[in-house]
Amino acid sequence: MDIVVAVKQVPDTSEVVDVVEIDGxxxxxxxxxxxxxxxxxxxxxxxxxxxxxxxxxGTVTAVTVGPGEWDDTLRRALAMGADRAIRVDEDATVIDCxxxxxxxxxxxxxxxxxxVMFGAQSEDFGSxxxxxxxxxxxxxxxxxxxxxxxxxxxxxxxxRELEGGARDLYTLRLPAxxxxxxxxxxxxxxxxxxxxxxxxxxxxVMSLDELGxxxxxxxxxxxxxRLELAPAGKGAVLISGAAEEAAARxxxxxxxxxxx
Amino acid sequence: MAEILVVAEHRDGKPADVSxxxxxxxxxxxxxxxxxxxxxxxxxxxxxxxxxxARWADSVLAVKTGKPEHSLAEPYQKALASVIRxxxxxxxxxxxxxxxxxxxxxxxxxVGAPLxxxxxxIAMENGAITVTRSIYNGKVNALYSFAPCETVILTGRPGxxxxxxxxxxxxxxxxxxxxxxxxxxxxxxxxxxxxxxEVDITKADVLVAVGRGVKEKGNLQLAEDLARALGGVLAxxxxxxxxxxxxxxxxxxxxxxxxxxxxxxxxxxxxxxQHMVGLxxxxxxxxxxxxxxxxxxxDADYGIVGDVLEIVPxxxxxxxxxxx
Numbered sequence: 284m285d286i287v288v289a290v291k292q293v294p295d296t297s298e299v300v301d302v303v304e305i306d307g308x309x310x311x312x313x314x315x316x317x318x319x320x321x322x323x324x325x326x327x328x329x330x331x332x333x334x335x336x337x338x339x340x341g342t343v344t345a346v347t348v349g350p351g352e353w354d355d356t357l358r359r360a361l362a363m364g365a366d367r368a369i370r371v372d373e374d375a376t377v378i379d380c381x382x383x384x385x386x387x388x389x390x391x392x393x394x395x396x397x398x399v400m401f402g403a404q405s406e407d408f409g410s411x412x413x414x415x416x417x418x419x420x421x422x423x424x425x426x427x428x429x430x431x432x433x434x435x436x437x438x439x440x441x442x443r444e445l446e447g448g449a450r451d452l453y454t455l456r457l458p459a460x461x462x463x464x465x466x467x468x469x470x471x472x473x474x475x476x477x478x479x480x481x482x483x484x485x486x487x488v489m490s491l492d493e494l495g496x497x498x499x500x501x502x503x504x505x506x507x508x509r510l511e512l513a514p515a516g517k518g519a520v521l522i523s524g525a526a527e528e529a530a531a532r533x534x535x536x537x538x539x540x541x542x543x
Numbered sequence: 544m545a546e547i548l549v550v551a552e553h554r555d556g557k558p559a560d561v562s563x564x565x566x567x568x569x570x571x572x573x574x575x576x577x578x579x580x581x582x583x584x585x586x587x588x589x590x591x592x593x594x595x596x597a598r599w600a601d602s603v604l605a606v607k608t609g610k611p612e613h614s615l616a617e618p619y620q621k622a623l624a625s626v627i628r629x630x631x632x633x634x635x636x637x638x639x640x641x642x643x644x645x646x647x648x649x650x651x652x653x654v655g656a657p658l659x660x661x662x663x664x665i666a667m668e669n670g671a672i673t674v675t676r677s678i679y680n681g682k683v684n685a686l687y688s689f690a691p692c693e694t695v696i697l698t699g700r701p702g703x704x705x706x707x708x709x710x711x712x713x714x715x716x717x718x719x720x721x722x723x724x725x726x727x728x729x730x731x732x733x734x735x736x737x738x739x740x741e742v743d744i745t746k747a748d749v750l751v752a753v754g755r756g757v758k759e760k761g762n763l764q765l766a767e768d769l770a771r772a773l774g775g776v777l778a779x780x781x782x783x784x785x786x787x788x789x790x791x792x793x794x795x796x797x798x799x800x801x802x803x804x805x806x807x808x809x810x811x812x813x814x815x816x817q818h819m820v821g822l823x824x825x826x827x828x829x830x831x832x833x834x835x836x837x838x839x840x841x842d843a844d845y846g847i848v849g850d851v852l853e854i855v856p857x858x859x860x861x862x863x864x865x866x867x
Contacts, residue, residue: 296679297755297813303682303836312683380648381657403644408678408685410660411639415648424729427645440732444798445554445641448737448791453615454730462644466785504657508686513677513838519830519846526853533829534861536845542806542827543749543773543862 284341284434285395286332288365289387289417290325291347291375292356293407294318309509311376321356324402326363328463330470332400333364335434342366344394348386349375354486361481362473368486369394371494379503384416386501389494392421398439399460403428414462425460426453430467545578545670548632550623551596552642553584558592561638564704566599569636571707572667573601578633582713583626585619589717598709605717615731616646622720624653631693634672636665639698647698656694659687663700672697680813681838701797702820740792742776749775749806750825752795753783754818756811756832756851760788765855766810772862778802780818796821811851814839831855 294317296303304313321329332343345360347353348371357368371386378386391399399421401414411427418425430450431442437457442450444464455461491498522529522536537543549569552559566582573580582600584592589605596603604626608618627635627650637643639661651658663684664675672695676685689695744750751770753763763777770777778800779793795802796818803824810831812818819842822828830843831851840846847854 294679296682297834303679305683312679379657381651384648384652406680408676410676411644412648412651412658412660415645416652419649419652425645425649426729428641442735443641443645445734446797447801448794448799450735452732452735454732456728459729465781469787502690504690504692505659506688506690508673508688510678511684511686513682513684515841517841519828519840519843521835521840522845522847526849526857529847529849530854530857531861533845533847533858534865537773537806537829537862538865540827 284335284339284397286336286341286343286398286400287391287394287396288325288329288332288343288345288360288400289347289391289413290329290345290356290360290402291322291405292319292349292353293322293405295320296407303512305510305512310507312510319352319355321359322402322405324404324406324463324465326470327465327467328400328402329360329363329365330468331432331463332398333471334468335398335432336364339434341397342395344369346387346390346394347371348373348383357486358478358481359473361484361486362478363471364477365484367484370486370488372488372490373501378501379505380410380412381416381504382501384413384420386491386494386496387413388417388420389496390489391417393494397457398434399423399458401460401462403462403464411462414460418460421460423458423460424455425462426455427462428464429461430464432461432467545576546581546630546632547573547578547634547636548581548583548627548630549600550619550635550637551582551584551592552638552640553586553592556591558595559638559640561640561699561701563706564701565636565638565699566596566709567707568665568699568704570599570709572634572665576667576670581630581632583623585622589715593715597713597715598711600713601711602713603715605715607717607719609721615729616642616649617729619646620650620653623650625720627654627656627694633670633694634667635694635696637696637698639700643698647696651696654694656696657689657692658696660698661700662697663703665697665699677816681815682836700816702816702823738791740790742792744776744778744793744795745800745802747776747802748804749773749808750778750795750802750804751775751808751810752778752780752812753810754780754812755782756813757783758811758852760786762852763788765852765859769808769855769859769862772859773806773808775804775806775808780812780815809839809843810855812839813837814842
């Protein structure tokens with residue numbers, strides 16, 4: 284069972300310390316102060332791939348299209364247990380989904396792949412497009428938002444998440460591509476020693492040219508015009524003060540509003 | 544031929560809410576641009592859907608593929624690709640649903656059209672389409688345009704585009720488009736409904752909802768104590784279920800439950816739209832979060848910027864023993 288997992292690196296913009304500002308170009312955010320890490324969905328996809336490798340044998344290859352800094356995320360994938368990693372050296376922040384999909388399809392098409400896994404979406408842009416696009420380009424069946432997987436005898440049995448907690452069940456003939464939803468497993472803890480061992484694993488870098496793609500393959504069809512900080516909405520009435528004081532005022536407000 | 548095409552999604556005999564939102568949006572854009580609106584529905588029971596869709600659309604195309612309609616994206620993809628190739632609409636609209644996340648990217652590759660997903664605003668001026676997408680945890684809006692092309696495909700974020708009841712009476716047309724799939728390529732095996740839960744959060748008057756910001760499972764006790772003091776029930780956002788801290792029956796949002804309590808008290812929840820869609824009917828929303836830029840403070844009525852773990856026990860105390 285040869286499994287290819289596509290991963291990407293994202294800036295962490297979820298926490299209070301991560302102040303998001305637009306940079307001078309108006310088309311990107313200031314990345315200087317932000318911590319980068321593996322996209323959360325991709326971590327679940329990697330874990331799922333590694334668990335199936337443990338059960339069925341074979342290989343797990345982590346792939347990405349991105350700049351040199353993204354080797355950090357590939358190293359993490361190797362530390363989690365991937366056998367090797369390949370990065371196509373292009374700045375993924377300036378290409379659109381279809382260009383990234385074209386690049387990844389060209390790469391994955393050259394690798395042995397019984398199963399291809401993508402995170403269902405990315406934390407930064409959240410387009411949820413790449414996986415099914417790559418499947419269509421490779422001409423293999425796909426299922427998006429997979430929350431349960433069983434692999435046996437050349438087939439993948441999957442449960443796809445729908446709205447309201449319902450699920451659809453499918454059987455796909457391998458090779459197939461799945462996009463993985465969070466919660467499908469518990470991604471493993473990465474120990475210091477596995478990080479050290481991962482330094483000896485193979486991490487290769489490829490160019491578009493080596494994949495037989497012309498530079499025009501990256502011309503975006505969806506063009507980013509500009510970024511703007513999200514405007515504040517009507518907004519909550521903020522209760523200030525230390526914990527004791529703020530909590531007391533909130534209790535009074537709840538009582539006066541008659542909600543308790 | 545200038546035309547806007549809306550893909551109407553349906554399940555259990557009803558059109559999806561987000562499809563009605565897209566039909567309303569399509570109608571508005573078509574009226575502005577002076578072009579026609581075509582709704583496409585893949586169904587075996589034309590009489591059930593088409594008349595309703597025809598209130599918005601100038602024409603409804605009911606496609607009969609001979610396959611169970613809601614079960615596989617592939618028959619939809621084949622039917623839609625063939626309609627798009629023939630009619631060359633300027634714009635194709637779908638809701639950003641689980642169904643569309645499976646279908647739209649493959650369809651875009653199939654017909655060679657650019658795709659922008661999860662749009663929060665869609666504008667059309669002199670035939671040029673621009674969209675807004677919410678990125679980086681809702682902190683940034685990105686505006687996109689498209690390279691010149693025949694057809695643009697967009698999916699719209701659920702709950703963002705208003706529904707205006709359609710008043711037209713379009714024509715309904717049925718076509719047979721049998722789909723011959725390669726055998727055994729992908730089979731639909733059935734559906735499963737959500738597991739029954741011990742507590743029914745949709746019936747509770749007060750919900751104390753926890754998110755990632757409570758840090759670890761052990762801290763749930765603080766929220767539980769507060770819920771008990773308020774006579775309420777514990778709810779949560781998705782990560783809390785993903786981490787195995789609470790069963791899925793407690794989850795509020797797109798892939799969980801829709802609730803409308805008197806009080807929704809959100810602890811350490813950032814307010815991603817997938818969560819907020821599920822609680823819009825709440826009478827009062829109160830948020831406690833240490834990130835003052837968290838989107839939850841946009842929708843909440845009251846907020847405290849601070850550490851949940853520090854504030855919650857004090858709040859519980861003040862609920863139990865009012866100051867005199």
